[in-house]
Amino acid sequence: xxxxxxxxxxxxxxxxxxLLCVGGISLSVGVSRISPKEIITLIFNxxxxxxxxxxxxxxxxxxxxxxxxxxxxxxxxxxxxxMFRNPLVEPYTLGISGGxxxxxxxxxxxxxxxxLGIYSLPLSGFLGAxxxxxxxxxxxxKRGILKIQGLLLTGVMISFxxxxxxxxxxxxxxxxxxxxxxxxxxxxxxxxxxxxxxAAVLVSVSGLIISYKFSLDLxxxxxxxxxxxxxxxxxxxxxxxxxxxxxxxxxxxVAITGIIGFVGLVVPHFVRMFVGGDHRILLISSxxxxxxxxxxxxxxxxxxxxxxxLPVGVITGILGGSxxxxxxxxxxxxxxxK
Amino acid sequence: MLEVKNLSCGYGKECVLQDINFKxxxxxxxxxxxxxxxxxxxxxxxxxxxLKLNKGSVMLQxxxxxxxxxxxxxxxxxxxxQSFNGNNLSVEEFILLxxxxxxxxxxxxxxxxxxxxxxxxxKLTDTLRLxxxxxxxxxxxxxxxxxxxxxxxxxxxxxxxxEPTAHLDITHQxxxxxxxxxxxxxxxxxxxxxxxxxxxASEYCHRLVLINEGRIYKEGPPKEILDYKVIEDVxxxxxxxxxxxxxxxxxxxxxxxxxxxxxGDK
Numbered sequence: 001x002x003x004x005x006x007x008x009x010x011x012x013x014x015x016x017x018x019l020l021c022v023g024g025i026s027l028s029v030g031v032s033r034i035s036p037k038e039i040i041t042l043i044f045n046x047x048x049x050x051x052x053x054x055x056x057x058x059x060x061x062x063x064x065x066x067x068x069x070x071x072x073x074x075x076x077x078x079x080x081x082x083m084f085r086n087p088l089v090e091p092y093t094l095g096i097s098g099g100x101x102x103x104x105x106x107x108x109x110x111x112x113x114x115x116l117g118i119y120s121l122p123l124s125g126f127l128g129a130x131x132x133x134x135x136x137x138x139x140x141x142k143r144g145i146l147k148i149q150g151l152l153l154t155g156v157m158i159s160f161x162x163x164x165x166x167x168x169x170x171x172x173x174x175x176x177x178x179x180x181x182x183x184x185x186x187x188x189x190x191x192x193x194x195x196x197x198x199a200a201v202l203v204s205v206s207g208l209i210i211s212y213k214f215s216l217d218l219x220x221x222x223x224x225x226x227x228x229x230x231x232x233x234x235x236x237x238x239x240x241x242x243x244x245x246x247x248x249x250x251x252x253x254v255a256i257t258g259i260i261g262f263v264g265l266v267v268p269h270f271v272r273m274f275v276g277g278d279h280r281i282l283l284i285s286s287x288x289x290x291x292x293x294x295x296x297x298x299x300x301x302x303x304x305x306x307x308x309x310l311p312v313g314v315i316t317g318i319l320g321g322s323x324x325x326x327x328x329x330x331x332x333x334x335x336x337x338k
Numbered sequence: 339m340l341e342v343k344n345l346s347c348g349y350g351k352e353c354v355l356q357d358i359n360f361k362x363x364x365x366x367x368x369x370x371x372x373x374x375x376x377x378x379x380x381x382x383x384x385x386x387x388x389l390k391l392n393k394g395s396v397m398l399q400x401x402x403x404x405x406x407x408x409x410x411x412x413x414x415x416x417x418x419x420q421s422f423n424g425n426n427l428s429v430e431e432f433i434l435l436x437x438x439x440x441x442x443x444x445x446x447x448x449x450x451x452x453x454x455x456x457x458x459x460x461k462l463t464d465t466l467r468l469x470x471x472x473x474x475x476x477x478x479x480x481x482x483x484x485x486x487x488x489x490x491x492x493x494x495x496x497x498x499x500x501e502p503t504a505h506l507d508i509t510h511q512x513x514x515x516x517x518x519x520x521x522x523x524x525x526x527x528x529x530x531x532x533x534x535x536x537x538x539a540s541e542y543c544h545r546l547v548l549i550n551e552g553r554i555y556k557e558g559p560p561k562e563i564l565d566y567k568v569i570e571d572v573x574x575x576x577x578x579x580x581x582x583x584x585x586x587x588x589x590x591x592x593x594x595x596x597x598x599x600x601x602g603d604k
Binding site: 002005085212215216217219220222223224226227229230231232233234277278280 | 431
């Protein structure tokens with residue numbers, strides 16, 4: 001077996017290890033500390049106790065959701081950065097989050113959630129995201145060709161339009177709605193519905209499997225569209241498919257948890273610095289790393305000033321940004337080659 | 339091998355190329371020449387399906403390329419482009435990308451065979467010694483060799499090159515052209531290349547296709563094409579054509595305006 005594959009296996013094993021560790025720590029810390037030993041005994045014969053409820057009805061769902069959303073957003077980031085060959089693109093650049101936020105805002109202001117139940121919030125978020133995706137997509141199609149740069153610019157512009165509309169809605173909405181909107185926009189992994197959590201896991205894991213099928217195409221894309229075509233990639237079909245896949249992953253994530261920023265931008269970069277630009281390893285390691293990162297940030301968010309809770313987006317931003325800058329300065333030599 | 343029939347193509351509504359007809363036989367070594375903006379690169383783009391044809395067709399091994407699967411196409415034709423991205427890849431990673439068209443549906447890692455072929459191509463192009471260097475850190479000549487190695491890794495029957503000798507010193511120009519000639523001779527690789535340097539084209543190519551203003555002006559062996567009347571007509575420049583005493587191929591000398599005035603020419 002060659003060196004490259006051994007290196008990849010080590011990376012995957014290490015990142016899986018980190019993910020399990022972070023998950024374990026996250027289970028045990030919180031308002032009431034439960035040591036790993038206690039957790040094990042609780043699993044086997046703790047049913048009914050308060051600790052059991054804390055573990056499996058409060059902490060575990062958040063961890064699983066963090067896994068799914070962190071993974072999905074990082075994956076979307078890798079796909080989009082690979083496709084656009086632009087390191088500044090992230091899942092939210094394309095206006096998808098803006099669309100979702102607008103959908104949710106309208107829902108809250110029009111009080112639809114009181115009539116249609118709790119599922120209507122993620123649903124309206126998803127619809128908003130979907131509408132933006134369709135809009136960006138169709139506006140960037142020219143003569144049957146998906147213009148990559150057009151896609152980016154249209155996305156950014158639609159982001160501005162939606163955020164302005166959200167501000168407009170906030171400016172004229174009632175105080176009690178305002179709280180709901182702000183709370184949703186800040187994003188949180190608190191999700192009472194197991195159904196939605198399972199859906200998120202399903203979407204992100206299948207996203208990983210499907211995108212992996214395109215890992216070689218993404219490698220070819222790193223040489224530019226024309227070159228990818230010379231290497232036998234059906235660029236039009238691949239572009240469309242990947243765009244829809246990344247959008248779907250983002251749309252689902254945002255609809256369920258709100259706008260948790262920074263994961264999709266920073267994680268792919270960070271991972272690329274260490275494992276290299278080959279998408280065969282980049283996709284998996286970004287997924288694992290993103291999952292660990294979000295679980296870790298969420299654990300911090302709910303423990304730093306407990307029993308109060310910080311918005312997880314605050315932690316991802318501060319932690320992710322500073323970690324990234326640190327890594328960037330340390331790794332200057334490697335990056336100079338780019 | 340390749341037959342271009344009535345090809346017209348361009349960007350948007352504007353047709354850069356019109357009514358292009360020519361044929362490549364197995365083992366041909368053909369150069370496409372012409373002034374800047376005459377449509378040479380556009381022709382390559384039409385053949386490689388990057389541009390949609392407005393009219394006409396391109397037949398590759400008797401099959402219409404518009405109907406071919408992208409992968410099948412890339413197993414027959416490899417392209418060495420003029421510009422490239424991928425500075426952050428190592429030379430070996432870059433060359434291995436050439437195996438992508440040969441990957442089977444559920445294959446994600448290079449097989450032993452893939453690695454062997456890539457190694458063979460690296461040896462052939464003398465890039466094996468560079469394999470762990472970054473593409474960004476090698477010289478222009480070495481980069482061109484790496485690009486050719488990647489194209490060869492595709493195991494093509496036809497190699498298309500867009501100005502493979504641009505910005506290279508004479509050592510590397512000759513090295514690249516000699517390499518292509520060797521590949522053509524030993525592996526019967528058909529070569530079609532866009533060239534700016536008329537003397538190189540004359541020295542190496544079996545046949546030249548001269549394009550002017552989007553149409554084929556003349557096609558034939560170097561001796562017929564590099565005639566001073568033809569060249570002056572197309573390039574609007576005064577040239578002197580002589581014979582290379584070693585290869586007896588035509589070569590061209592340029593005359594500056596100052597000299598022309600001194601001699602009272604035009």
